[in-house]
Structure formats: structure tokens, C-alpha cells
Amino acid sequence: MHVDWIAVDWGTSNLRAWAIRDGTAVAEAASGKGMGVLAPDAFEAALLEVIEPWLGMGPMRVVASGMVGARQGWREAPYATVPCAPTETGAVRPDAADPRLDVTILPGLAQDKPADVMRGEETQIAGYLAGDPGFDGIVCLPGTHTKWVHVSAGEVVSFRTFMTGELFALLSTGSVLRHSVGGGWDDTAFAEAVDDAMGRPEAIAARLFALRAETLLSDLGTGTATARLSGLLIGAELAAARAYWLGQRVVLVGETRQVSHYARALASLGAASETADATQATLAGLAAAHARMQEPS
Amino acid sequence: MHVDWIAVDWGTSNLRAWAIRDGTAVAEAASGKGMGVLAPDAFEAALLEVIEPWLGMGPMRVVASGMVGARQGWREAPYATVPCAPTETGAVRPDAADPRLDVTILPGLAQDKPADVMRGEETQIAGYLAGDPGFDGIVCLPGTHTKWVHVSAGEVVSFRTFMTGELFALLSTGSVLRHSVGGGWDDTAFAEAVDDAMGRPEAIAARLFALRAETLLSDLGTGTATARLSGLLIGAELAAARAYWLGQRVVLVGETRQVSHYARALASLGAASETADATQATLAGLAAAHARMQEPS
Numbered sequence: 220m221h222v223d224w225i226a227v228d229w230g231t232s233n234l235r236a237w238a239i240r241d242g243t244a245v246a247e248a249a250s251g252k253g254m255g256v257l258a259p260d261a262f263e264a265a266l267l268e269v270i271e272p273w274l275g276m277g278p279m280r281v282v283a284s285g286m287v288g289a290r291q292g293w294r295e296a297p298y299a300t301v302p303c304a305p306t307e308t309g310a311v312r313p314d315a316a317d318p319r320l321d322v323t324i325l326p327g328l329a330q331d332k333p334a335d336v337m338r339g340e341e342t343q344i345a346g347y348l349a350g351d352p353g354f355d356g357i358v359c360l361p362g363t364h365t366k367w368v369h370v371s372a373g374e375v376v377s378f379r380t381f382m383t384g385e386l387f388a389l390l391s392t393g394s395v396l397r398h399s400v401g402g403g404w405d406d407t408a409f410a411e412a413v414d415d416a417m418g419r420p421e422a423i424a425a426r427l428f429a430l431r432a433e434t435l436l437s438d439l440g441t442g443t444a445t446a447r448l449s450g451l452l453i454g455a456e457l458a459a460a461r462a463y464w465l466g467q468r469v470v471l472v473g474e475t476r477q478v479s480h481y482a483r484a485l486a487s488l489g490a491a492s493e494t495a496d497a498t499q500a501t502l503a504g505l506a507a508a509h510a511r512m513q514e515p516s
Numbered sequence: 517m518h519v520d521w522i523a524v525d526w527g528t529s530n531l532r533a534w535a536i537r538d539g540t541a542v543a544e545a546a547s548g549k550g551m552g553v554l555a556p557d558a559f560e561a562a563l564l565e566v567i568e569p570w571l572g573m574g575p576m577r578v579v580a581s582g583m584v585g586a587r588q589g590w591r592e593a594p595y596a597t598v599p600c601a602p603t604e605t606g607a608v609r610p611d612a613a614d615p616r617l618d619v620t621i622l623p624g625l626a627q628d629k630p631a632d633v634m635r636g637e638e639t640q641i642a643g644y645l646a647g648d649p650g651f652d653g654i655v656c657l658p659g660t661h662t663k664w665v666h667v668s669a670g671e672v673v674s675f676r677t678f679m680t681g682e683l684f685a686l687l688s689t690g691s692v693l694r695h696s697v698g699g700g701w702d703d704t705a706f707a708e709a710v711d712d713a714m715g716r717p718e719a720i721a722a723r724l725f726a727l728r729a730e731t732l733l734s735d736l737g738t739g740t741a742t743a744r745l746s747g748l749l750i751g752a753e754l755a756a757a758r759a760y761w762l763g764q765r766v767v768l769v770g771e772t773r774q775v776s777h778y779a780r781a782l783a784s785l786g787a788a789s790e791t792a793d794a795t796q797a798t799l800a801g802l803a804a805a806h807a808r809m810q811e812p813s
Contacts, residue, residue: 290732298733333722334729364692364725380729381721382691389686394679395661420718421755424678425630428661432631432677435587436595458718 220246222273224280226505227266229287230339231255234265237502238273239509244502246273254286262293263315266322274319282509284325284501285339293322298329298336301375305341305348306508325508328375335380339501340366343472346504347495348373356468359492361477363388365456367463379463381456384477387449396427396448399434403442406483412450413457413484420458426451453484464490473497517543519570521577523802524563526584527636528552531562534799535570536806541799543570551583559590560612563619571616579806581622581798582636590619595626595633598672602638602645603805622805625672632677636798637663640769643801644792645670653765656789658774660685662753664760676760678753681774684746693724693745696731700739703780709747710754710781717755723748750781761787770794 222238222245229235232253238246252265270281284306288296294313299305309326327338340360348354352373360366363385368378391400416423430447433439457464464485469492471478478494485492519535519542526532529550535543549562567578581603585593591610596602606623624635637657645651649670657663660681666673688697713720727744730736754761761782766789768775775791782789 329729329733331733334726334733336729336732379722380725382724383721385691386721389690393686393690394682419756421752423720423756424680424683424749424753425676425756427679428677429631432626432633435633436626436628436631452721455718456721459716459720459722 220273222246222275222279224282224509225270225273226502226509227270227281227283227287228285228339228342228501228505229254229283229292230285234269234287236266236269238270239502239506242506248272254289254292257293259291259293262287262313263317263320266320267317277319278321279319280509280512281320281322282325282505282512283322284342284505284508288324288326289338292324294324296324296326298327301328301330301377303328304374305345306504307345307511310508323508323512325505328378330378333379335378337366337378337380340368341375342504342508343497343500344368344370344375344504345507346500346502347470347472349503349507354468354470356470357463358470358472359463359481360497361471361473361481367460369463379460381460383452383456387452390427390452391445391448395431396444399430399439399441399444400448401441401445403440403445405440405443405446408443409446409450409480409483410487412447413454413487416451416454417458417488420455423451423455449480450484453480457484457488464488464492469493470495472500517570519543519572519576521579521806522567522570523799523806524567524578524580524584525582525636525639525798525802526551526580526589527582531566531584533563533566535567536803539803545569551586551589554590556588556590559584559610560614560617563617564614574616575618576616577806577809578617578619579622579802579809580619581639581802581805585621585623586635589621591621593621593623595624598625598627598674600625601671602642603801604642604808607805620805620809622802625675627675630676632675634663634665634675634677637665638672639801639805640794640797641665641667641672641801642804643797643799644767644769646800646804651765651767653767654760655767655769656760656778657794658768658770658778664757666760676757678757680749680753684749687724687749688742688745692728693741696727696736696738696741697745698738698742700737700742702737702740702743705740706743706747706777706780707784709744710751710784713748713751714755714785717752720748720752746777747781750777754781754785761789766790767792769797 226237235249237244296311306325328341358368365381369376523534532546534541593608603622625638655665662678665675768791
């Protein structure tokens with residue numbers, strides 16, 4: 220199979236790769252060998268395991284983004300500091316023993332005040348901008364660490380990260396609330412919880428325990444509890460991120476289910492939002508970086 | 517050894533027992549066999565393991581409180597509903613095969629609106645009240661699930677539970693912040709974080725991730741990060757619990773270190789607080805319940 224180059228999204232827990240020919244992904248492969256489980260000298264072998272079938276005789280360009288460029292990654296790609304265009308400067312090339320590998324790792328973004336960082340999302344933002352270069356507004360990327368990103372004139376102006384997704388995961392699997400949440404979903408409970416949390420966001424630690432108490436006292440259903448937990452956390456986030464979404468054009472980029480929760484919560488507050496596919500944004504961002512490398516310097 | 521009766525504090529993760537003679541604890545024993553690891557038919561053996569050396573020929577009265585009375589415990593002691601005096605009604609006597617055991621389990625407290633529950637803390641409140649029967653004010657019991665309890669005329673009027681302690685544990689061991697926190701403590705950082713969180717409690721999910729970002733960008737020390745994490749969570753709780761502590765007499769009952777954090781945070785907001793020893797409160801509460809059982813009915 221002829222392949223022009225290989226796009227890689229390499230996060231903490233996963234490695235995903237796409238073989239690109241004529242601007243199109245013609246094959247896809249993945250493994251669980253994320254940055255979190257790899258020692259620095261194990262990255263090359265982990266990459267080869269996934270992409271070897273696509274390699275030819277000569278060097279293959281591989282463009283990667285995400286935690287692979289962290290200090291604990293293959294090779295550190297120091298953060299670019301905002302305001303700046305995402306992924307345009309600061310890429311690094313890790314050493315590879317295999318001569319068929321010509322790897323470039325894209326840098327993340329950092330913000331001085333308030334202190335904040337991202338790795339991987341900047342590539343999705345660049346990918347979204349590739350399709351809408353004049354975009355002026357907010358890109359919100361829901362996930363483990365949800366990012367709200369102000370983009371203008373092709374640059375990331377500022378951003379803020381919320382640990383909402385990680386809190387949801389910890390609370391629903393590791394806390395006393397694991398006995399309350401479970402299968403099912405309740406749209407009304409979600410909307411009410413968003414509203415509650417927007418109104419009195421500081422009360423969230425008490426409202427969380429109330430889920431447990433209602434399970435014990437009034438057989439609260441698992442679907443209602445799950446939706447309410449999600450709504451409380453997203454509502455508190457929206458209260459804090461108000462400056463990002465109020466009166467702004469908002470594009471949500473992420474996994475379908477998470478994006479739909481944010482869209483619904485924003486709609487309940489009278490704010491419209493658009494959505495963009497996360498994988499497409501990642502691929503477009505890696506492709507834009509690859510295209511720049513082909514330009515004569 | 518002659519023993520009059522045995523006091524037992526039996527929570528989710530631990531079982532602690534005291535041999536009481538002439539109103540004084542003359543021996544103490546403990547095990548890790550909390551309610552969380554025991555099937556209903558395993559409680560009697562777990563209790564005997566700990567207290568058997570103290571048993572004589574005849575039946576021994578054992579008074580227990582905590583999660584041992586939960587639905588998944590030895591025998592359910594249904595919640596008494598506030599407003600009511602703690603531990604005065606609703607005790608149950610589980611079946612025991614060993615004729616030397618005469619066990620009583622004290623009930624927890626429930627509140628209808630907002631839904632809330634406690635098991636174990638009501639005994640500490642009863643114990644505090646035994647030494648100060650005319651108390652009118654707030655008992656705050658910091659812990660995994662911190663309780664703020666309004667007490668008046670010998671009754672619990674209302675209460676509210678915050679998952680602050682559990683959030684701290686989850687975030688510092690299970691989240692990305694585990695790379696930021698660690699040894700050490702910073703009083704100034706704690707006080708500033710309490711203040712920050714009181715001022716804008718809704719921003720907490722963003723401030724939490726900033727700890728991670730500052731570790732990466734400016735080598736934030738583990739002691740500062742730990743103190744700030746604790747301060748943010750306690751500050752948000754105090755913002756939501758303001759009606760409980762503002763202008764009220766507050767007594768803190770709990771583990772020394774946690775109590776000192778709450779006392780310091782309250783002091784930084786201009787609120788005085790007193791402290792009471794948690795173990796003494798538990799023993800006094802169990803003793804008060806035992807004394808009532810001795811009264812002619």
C-alpha cells in the first residue's frame with residue numbers, strides 16, 4: 220500500500236494512527252500504548268507496532284501530537300505560549316533508530332496567567348481553523364479536561380481548563396456515589412441540575428452528597444442520579460466559564476455524547492452552539508502541520 | 517478483666533471497640549473489618565475477634581453505632597428523621613448466635629429536604645451534648661463527608677453534608693493532580709486558596725487544573741499544591757455553608773489535623789470556633805445511650 224505520510228494522535232492512554240494518501244485517511248490503527256505506560260525508550264517500538272505495515276523502504280514522515288510531546292513523553296516539545304497560532308512553531312524531531320521513521324512532534328500551548336496548558340487540543344483547534352480560517356469565537360473541547368478556548372485572527376488568545384470530565388469519572392467510579400449512578404439517563408434531571416448549579420455553584424459538594432441520600436431515602440433511579448451528577452458538574456463549569464460563552468459564537472469539538480451534553484446545557488441557558496467532529500479536527504490539524512513542512516523554507 | 521459493657525464505633529472501613537469499667541475505657545482494640553468488607557452473616561465473628569478477650573460467662577452489653585446499622589450492615593437501624601434528639605429512639609438488636617453477646621445498634625439520622633443522612637456522627641453529637649446539654653449552635657464534623665449540624669434544645673434541627681474530604685482524597689490520589697500534590701504544607705497558600713474559593717466558588721474546577729499547570733510551568737511545590745487543593749475545597753464548602761457558621765457558635769469535632777484546617781479557614785473569615793475530641797465524643801455518645809438502656813422503662 221502506498222502511503223504519503225502518517226498522522227498520529229498520541230495521548231496519555233491511547234495511540235491512534237492514520238495512513239494518509241492523497242489527503243485521505245486510507246487506513247487506521249490504534250493501541251493502548253499511551254504516554255502514561257511508556258518509558259522514554261519505548262516510544263519507537265510502540266509506534267512501529269502500530270504503523271509498520273504502512274512503511275516502505277525509504278523514510279516515512281510521521282506527524283504526531285498530544286502527550287507524546289510531554290516532558291515524560293518521547294521527546295519534550297516545549298509549549299508555545301499564547302497568544303499564538305496553534306502548532307505553527309516549536310515542533311521537535313525525536314531520535315529514531317529505525318531509518319524508515321522521520322517523526323515530528325507538535326508542541327502544546329501554555330498560558331502564563333492564569334496558568335494553564337494543553338497538549339493535543341491545539342491540533343484540533345488548528346484543524347478546525349483550517350476549514351474556517353476567519354473564525355472568531357470560542358472553541359470548547361469537552362473531555363477529561365475540558366478546554367474553553369478564545370480564538371481570533373488565527374490565534375489562540377486565551378484558554379481555561381476545567382477538570383469536569385475527570386471529576387465525573389472519579390465521582391461515579393471511586394466515591395460513595397458509585398452506589399447511586401449507573402445505567403440510564405434523564406434529560407429533565409440533567410437540565411434541572413445545570414440550572415441548580417448555575418444558580419448556586421458553590422453548593423455543589425453538598426448537592427453531590429444529596430444524590431447518595433436520595434438513593435437511600437427515596438430510591439433515586441440510577442439514570443436520574445447519573446444525569447444529575449453530570450448536570451451539576453457541567454452547570455458549575457458553565458457558571459465559571461460564562462465569559463467564554465455568553466454572547467459568543469461557540470463551536471464544540473469532542474466525543475459525540477459529551478458534546479451533546481454541553482450543547483443541551485448551553486441551549487438551556489439560551490446559548491446556541493455548533494459542533495465539529497473531533498477526529499476530523501485532529502486529522503485536519505495534523506495535515507495542516509504536515510503541509511507546512513512540505514513548503515520550501 | 518472485669519468489664520461493665522463494650523462501646524463500638526463501626527464504620528465503613530474500621531471497627532473500634534472499648535472495654536468500659538466504672539465509666540472509663542480500660543482497654544481498646546480495633547480491626548479493619550468495617551461494614552464495607554463484611555457480608556451480613558460475618559459481623560458477629562468480626563466483632564468476637566476484637567472483643568472476645570473482654571467477655572465473661574454471662575451476656576455482655578455491646579452498644580454500637582455507625583455503618584454497622586446501614587441497610588448493608590449487620591442489621592438495619594432505620595434512620596430517625598430530624599428534628600429529633602440524636603440516638604434516643606430507634607435502636608435495634610441484631611441476632612447473635614453467641615449467648616455472651618447482647619448487642620444494640622444505634623440509628624442514624626435522616627433529613628427529608630434537602631435529602632441528607634448520617635450514621636455515626638449523631639453519636640458524636642449526642643456525646644458532645646452530654647457534656648453541654650444546653651448547647652445551641654453548630655456542630656461541624658469534618659471528615660470524608662463533612663457534616664454541618666444545627667443543634668438546639670437537645671435536638672438536631674437540620675444538617676448538611678459536603679463531600680469535601682472524599683473529593684480531596686480522590687483528587688490527590690486518583691486524578692492528574694496526584695503528580696502535583698505530596699509532602700509539605702503551606703499555611704499562606706491554604707489561606708489564599710480559602711479566600712479565592714470563597715470569592716468565586718464556581719471557578720473551582722478551573723482552579724484545580726491550574727495546580728497541574730503551575731507544576732508544569734513554574735515548578736509549584738508539592739506542599740503549596742496540597743495546601744491550595746485543601747484550601748480550595750474547604751473554601752468552596754464554607755461559601756455554601758455560610759448560613760451554618762456566620763454569627764453562630766461553632767464546635768468542630770473530628771480528627772485533629774482536619775479540625776485545625778477548618779478552624780484556620782474559619783478564623784481567616786473572622787469566625788471563631790471551638791474544638792472537641794472526636795473519640796471522646798463518640799465514647800460519651802455511646803455511654804449516654806448505654807445509660808438510657810439501664811433506666812427502668
